[in-house]
Amino acid sequence: MRLLIVEDEADLGNWLLRALTQGGFVPDYAPDIRSARALLATTRYDAIVLDLRLPDTHGLVWLREFRESGDSTPILVLTAQGALDDRVRGLNLGADDFLTKPFALAELEARLTALGRRASGNPLTGIRYGQLVFDSESRAFTVNGEPLSLTRRERAALTALVHRQGQPVTKEQLFEKVFEIQSDVAPDAIEVVMHRLRKKLTNSGVGIVTVRGLGYFLKVEEA
Secondary structure (H helix, E strand, C coil): CEEEEECCCHHHHHHHHHHHHHCCCEEEEECCHHHHHHHHCCCCCCEEEEECCCCCCCHHHHHHHHHHCCCCCCEEEEECCCCHHHHHHHHHHCCCEEEECCCCHHHHHHHHHHHHHHHHCCCCCEEEECCEEEECCCCEEEECCEECCCCHHHHHHHHHHHHCCCCCECHHHHHHHHCCCCCCCCCCHHHHHHHHHHHHCCCCCEEEEEECCCEEEEEECCC
């Protein structure tokens, strides 16, 4: 999935560039609207991640111009905590989704995947592992049809494992997807999240397997 990231914070932009590439996306990075326009003139993107507080043009101003030009590329807007007015205006101007800073990488990836699927007309939203089902539209997990209660970090970790479809995810990759870039927690904190996840998946028919040197992956347990 080809992405354009429009974000003026260099640290966040470069982190997203690296992390989304590891997640299988093909991202380009623009620090301002001028750079974004230059990239859009030569490249067709599947989705755009748009910050609003940009140095040359406000994101919502450009969003209006972009939609008025007839371009329907899905746009996910990054907003500050509690910026309700921005979300309302953005929806009215043609934004497809929103994510509030700070955010977990796994949630961003799930939202982008859902945007790409809707744009392609593919209605499939469910991923199943045994009795565990992930709906990427609502980003909710169920076990035997019942909602699985998860914290935001647990949901981010489980989402990352589900999207790898049985392939290992390293501790470092999980840490990036679960904890925000500004987080000051120790890398071993991911082990606490995985321990809690294992307990919550006890009756799901799905286990989290640890492979030394490789990471974690989901496995359907034998009856």
